[in-house]
Amino acid sequence: MPVQVSDSLQVEHRLDQLSQALNSGMFVHVRQMLQNMASSDIALILESSPPKARQVLWQLIDQDQLGDILDELSEELKDPLIRAMSPERVAKATASMDTDDLAYILRSLPDTVYKQVLQSMSLQNRQRVEQALSYPDETAGSLMNTDTVTLRPDVNIDVVLRYLRQRGNLPDTTDTLYVVDKQDKVLGGVKLADLLTCDPNTPISSIIDTDIESIPVGMSDSEVAQLFERHDWVSAPVVDSEGKLLGRITIDDVVDVIREDAEHSMMGMAGMDDDEDTFAPVVKSTLRRSLWLTINLFAALLAASVSNMFEGTIEQFATIAILMTIVPSMGGVAGNQTLALVIRGIALGHIGQSNARWLIGKELAIGFLNGLMWSILVFIAVLVWKDDIALASLIGGAMLINMTVAGLAGASIPLILKRLKVDPALAGGMVLTTVTDVIGLFAFLGLATLYLMH
C-alpha cells in the first residue's frame, strides 16, 4: 500500500523513540528501527543528533544503506563519519553512488585516505571518479554525471524504443535523451514524453528539440543554478568548448546549490560558515566563530577610539555619552537593510554595471528620506526626555548624516567588495557596521564638540 507522507512531526517522533532506545542501550532494537527507515530519514536523524549519538548510530546502520545516506548528508557531517571508516568500507559504501557525489566526498578526504579509497575501487569506478575529480570544485563539471543516454538523429522512435527495452533502464532523473552527431556534438534533445506520445514511425529528427541549451563545463555552479531556476529545467547537457557532450546535470544536485547559495548569504551576514554543523562539538564551534569576533573587537575598539577623541566633551556632559549609541545603532540597522537587498540582488544576478549606479542613487535617496524622518522623531524623543533643545538638535543632525551615509555605504560596499573579488555576504556586514559606527559617533560627538566650543 502507498504510504501517506511522513511529515516532520512523525520524523521527530521517531527521533524521540530512537534517542530513548539509544540512551537505554537497546542497540539491537535501534538497528531494527534503522533498517525500516528510508535513507533520507536516517540522514535527517543523523543531522539532528549530537556528535556522540551520531557516531553510535553510524555504527548501527546497514552497510548497504551507507552510500545512500552519505548522499543525503551535509558536507560537515560526512567528513568525520567517513574518516572513522576503513578505506575498504568507504569504497564499498560509495560504490553505487553517482560520480559527482562520490567525487565531492573524495575531494574532502585527507590525501592518504583518498588514495586508499581509490585503490580499493574497481578499475571502472576508479576511472570514472578520476575523470570527475579533474573538474574544479563549484563548476558545472563538478555537478555533472556522465551517465547520459544518447541517440543518433537518423533513426525512428521505434528503433529507439527497441534500444531502450534492450538497455532495460535509464539513469535517475532522466527526462531527455540527447541527440549527438558522430563527433559527440550535441544536436538537440528528445523528451521521454515525446517518445511515449508520438507514433513509433516518427523519425527522431522531427521531434528533436534543437533549441536545447548546453552548459559549458567550466560555468560556475551558481550560474548553472540560475539557469535551471529561470528555465524550469529537470536536466541539462554539459559540453566542452567544442560542443562535445561530457555529461548532464540534474535538478536534484542543483537544488542543493540553490539552498547552499541562499544559506551562504544568510550565514555569511551573521559571520558564520554556511557549512557550520548545528550540532558540532563545543570547542570546534568556538574556534570557528572566533575570527569574526576578532574582527569585531577591532571594529569596536576603533569606535571606542573615536569616542576617545571626544573625551573632553563626554566629561563635560554625561548625557551625550548616554545618547551616543542611538545614532550608530539606527545607521547600522538601515545600512544592513540595504546591504541584504543588494547582496540578494547580486546573488540573483539582477545587479550589473547597467543598473548599479541607479541602485546606489536610489538607496542614497532612501537613506536621506529615512534620515529626515528619524532625525525629526529622535529630535522629539530626546526633547521630551531630556528637555534640551540644543541636545535634541545635535542628535537629529547626526542622525540625518549617518542615515544618509548608511544608505550610500549599504549599497556601494557590497558592489565594491564584489569588484575586489571579496565575498560581499561574508565581509559586507562587518565593513558596513564599522562605517556606520564610526560616522555615527563622529557626527554626534563632533557636532556636540563644535556646539560646546561656541
Next chain:
Amino acid sequence: MPVQVSDSLQVEHRLDQLSQALNSGMFVHVRQMLQNMASSDIALILESSPPKARQVLWQLIDQDQLGDILDELSEELKDPLIRAMSPERVAKATASMDTDDLAYILRSLPDTVYKQVLQSMSLQNRQRVEQALSYPDETAGSLMNTDTVTLRPDVNIDVVLRYLRQRGNLPDTTDTLYVVDKQDKVLGGVKLADLLTCDPNTPISSIIDTDIESIPVGMSDSEVAQLFERHDWVSAPVVDSEGKLLGRITIDDVVDVIREDAEHSMMGMAGMDDDEDTFAPVVKSTLRRSLWLTINLFAALLAASVSNMFEGTIEQFATIAILMTIVPSMGGVAGNQTLALVIRGIALGHIGQSNARWLIGKELAIGFLNGLMWSILVFIAVLVWKDDIALASLIGGAMLINMTVAGLAGASIPLILKRLKVDPALAGGMVLTTVTDVIGLFAFLGLATLYLMH
C-alpha cells in the same frame, strides 16, 4: 542549431543594449530585440530594470509572451504590471498558464479586477482556477497542478502506450503517471522511464511503485520543499484526507519555495520583507523599511535609558563611557552567530523537542568559552590602552557575563519565538540585540558603579 547557453554576462550585455535603445527612444528596435529573447531572459531584464523602464518595456512585449513572462516574475513585480493592464488583457495573457501560477497571480489582485478577470475567462478555465483558489496560500494545495495523467492497475504497458499516443502529449515536468483505483485513490506510480524500457506485454501492476508517498493537500509548502529536497523528487501526487488524487506538485514550483524560504531567513534577519523588490520606488521602500527602524529606535532608547541609570558613574569617569559600547557589540555579534545557526536549523527541520535542550546547552557552553577568551583579550587590550587594571578587570568581567548570556539568548530566543508562533527570522535579531545591549550595558556600568562605591 543548438545554442550555447546565454550566461549572465551575455544577459548583462543585452540589458545594456536594451537600455541604450530604450533611452534613445528606438522603441521599434526594442520590440524586435524582445521578440528574439526567451521569456525567462525578458523576465530577468524586467527584474533588473528600474520601475519606469519596466513599464515601458512591458508595453513593448508581444501579447503572446506576456503569460510566460508573468510566470517567471517575482510577486513584487507582477502586481504593478498586472494592475496597469485591462482585465481582458490579463485574462488573455494568463490563459495558457498553469492553474497554480494563475491562482497565485489572481490572489494578489484587488477584488474588483480579480472578478473582472475571472469573468473574461472561458468557463472551463474559470472552474479550474476557482478550484485552485479554494486552497489556502502556502499549502501543498496552492502549489498543485490538476493536470495529472492517471492509469488503471489492470492493463499492460502496451495499452498505456496506445492511450498516450492517442493523447498526443503529456503535461510539463511529468516523470511519473499515477495509478489510481475506481475511487481515485492513489495506488502507486509508474515512471515514464519504466514505460520506455520494459517489454510492452508487462502488466502495469508489475512495474508499479507502491512506495510512492502522497502529499496531504493541507501540508505547508516549506514541508513539501523539505520532502522534495530529501527524496530528490521531480514530482509528487497530492491527495485529500481520504487518499484521493487531487493533483501533483512539480520541482520547478518547489525550487521557488526553497529559494523564498532561504531568502526569507536572510532578509528577515536584516529586517526586510523577502519580496522586497531591489528596484522599488524610493518612497515605497522607505515606508516598508520604517517598521524595523521604529522598533530599533525603541530598542536604542531602552539601551540609552540603561546608561541613563548610571549617569553618576559616567559623569565621574568619562573613560567608562568611551569603552561602554565594546561589551554590547561583542555580545551582539556572538549572539547573532548562534541565532543564524538555530534559525537555519529550524528551517531545515533539524531542531525539535528531542534536541533543543542539548543545543541550548551547547551554545551556552560556547558562549561561556567565548566569554572567557574575549574577556582575557579585552582585559589585555584595555590594560595596554588605558593602563588601568581596575577598568580592564571591569570590562573583562562584563564581557564574560554578556557573551554567556548571548549564547543562551541566541539559542533560546528563536525557539521561544517559534513556540509563540512568531517568525524567528523576522523578530529574532531585534529581540536578541536588545537583550545583549541591555545586559552588556548593565554588566559593565553596574560593575563599574559597584567598584566606584567601594
